[in-house]
Each structure stands twice: as structure tokens, then as C-alpha cells.
Amino acid sequence: MHLRQLRYFVAIARLRHFANAAAECGVSQPTLSAGLSALEQEVGHRLVERDRRFVGLTAQGEAMLPWAEQILGAVASMTSSVAARSAQVTGEFSLAAIPAALPLAGVFGEALLERHPGLTLSVRSATSREIERALNAFECDAGLTYLDHEPPGNVLSVALHAERYLFVTRADGESGALAEVGWEEAARQPLCLLHQGMQFRRILDARMRARGLAITPRVVADSYVTLFDLVRSGGFCTIVPDTYASLLAGLNWAKFVPLDESDEPRRIGLVVVNRVPLSPMAAAALSVGRSLAQV
Secondary structure (H helix, E strand, O other): OOHHHHHHHHHHHHHOOHHHHHHHHOOOHHHHHHHHHHHHHHHOOOOEEEOOOEEEEOHHHHHHHHHHHHHHHHHHHHHHHHHHHHOOOOEEEEEEEOHHHHHHHHHHHHHHHHHOOOEEEEEEEOOHHHHHHHHHOOOOOEEEEEOOOOOOOOEEEEEEEEEOEEEEEEOOOOOOOOOOEOHHHHHHOOEEEEOOOOHHHHHHHHHHHHOOOOOOOOEEEOOHHHHHHHHHOOOOEEEEEHHHOHHHOOOOOEEEEEEOOOOOOEEEEEEEEOOOOOOHHHHHHHHHHHHHHOO
16 A cells, blocks of 8 residues: 555545545646555555545445555654654644634734744634644644634644633714623624634524524624625724734724723633644644733
């Protein structure tokens, strides 16, 4: 069994498309297909259902996928560990962050690259559930996510921020003169919010229910950029994490109003998979995260 065959199989399973998987692996599609066939012959089972195109994984393919991901991840970590013994940590550091934590990526990334100049940084937005899956599948080195609500399992974590809610409206709108907004008043506004697949929205809904309130947004979206543009249009208000206030500071149309909160703030932090030995990338991330937590 060759590692390249496992890479082909994992790429096919993740991308669900033979041509795209071949392009990612840097081989032709016939080479990829031949490698997959050789792997199937060696394990004695068909791993991928296909009829001129990807259909899905077989039961045997589903069973093999997490093991293939762990093998490839272990090889990558081994290679990094060997390199780290003779030189600085190098390569691409992959960071996945929930949308609410993306404004923290700059501070973390700057500190990481300053301490490890041989690294480059790749940041992508993901849900908390996608981050947990990606960490266990060796598809990212670290994540920025909530630590208390639906926390990922089997991780080491460092808290970096205590999140508060902000109500956002146009400065020249009906709510623009308010110094503070209560929950009942916020629920009555024409709201645009993240959809319920996003953890921030699920936490917000739970906080509303605890106060005997329900929110029915007029618009849902999967990005804060869309929410801010809807508010800028003048017809909507929104509720966002306080991490975004500094990014929009100075814009004359935006008014950020604190929500009256009696609950404990929600912790956002850095997470890496708790494995022994810890990979050089994960160790570097934890070290940087702990230094930032002490600032």
C-alpha cells in the first residue's frame, strides 16, 4: 500500500469529484483512477461507488476513511517533527476559524509569523463542527472557536477573548440615538442574522429563549459582511460579536450599541488536537496562543 494511493482516496472522498481530486493531487485523472483501483485490490473491497463520476463511498470506504486520514496526518506530523529538530518550523500553517472569531485571526497570525518566519499562514472560515472534523482529519493545524458552547472534543485550548453582543443599526436610523438596547427591544427590530447552522446564532437563540423571547429575522445569511451591508442599506438591524466593532470603527453609517447582558461572556479561543506527541505546528500555535492570553 502506497501513501499516494491513500492521498488519492482521501482527496476523492473529500472533494467528491475525480477531476478535482486529480488536480489537487497533481496527477492525471487516469493515474488517480488507477491508484484507487490498486488500493481497492489490495484491501479486497470496493471503496468508492462510481458510474463515470463519483457517487459515494461504500460502507468499506466509510470505514477506511478516518484511518487513511490519520495515517496521512501522522506522516505529515512525523515529517514536520524531523524538520523541526534541525531548523525552525516551516511550511503552511492552516487555521480554521468560526466567523465570530475571524477578527482574532490577524492578531494570532501576526504573532505566529513573527515568532516563526519560516511559516506561511492559510486562514479559512468554517463552522465549529467543520473545525472539529478538520482537526481530527489533519486538514487544519489549529482552530479558533467557542470553548464553552458545543466545545470540540479531545483538544487543548487557550482562551483568547470573552465575547459580548452588540446591536448594530444605522447611526441615522430610529435606533441610532440609543446608548443601550434591551433584549425585548432588539427582538422587535427588523433583524438580519446568521442562519441557525452557525454556532453564534444557536447561542443567541438560546439566550433569547432563556429570557422568554423568540426572534424571527427578516433575512438570514452565512457571513457578517452580508449582514453589515443589509444594515447599511437602512432597512435592517443586526446582532454581532464585539470583535467586529473595531473593524468597522470610523464608518459614519454604523452605530454599535451594547446589549444589556447579565450572562457570562462567551469564551473564544485557540484549539489544537490533543495528541501525543504534539505536532510542531500545534505546539507552535499553543505557545503563541498562551503568550497572547497573558497580554
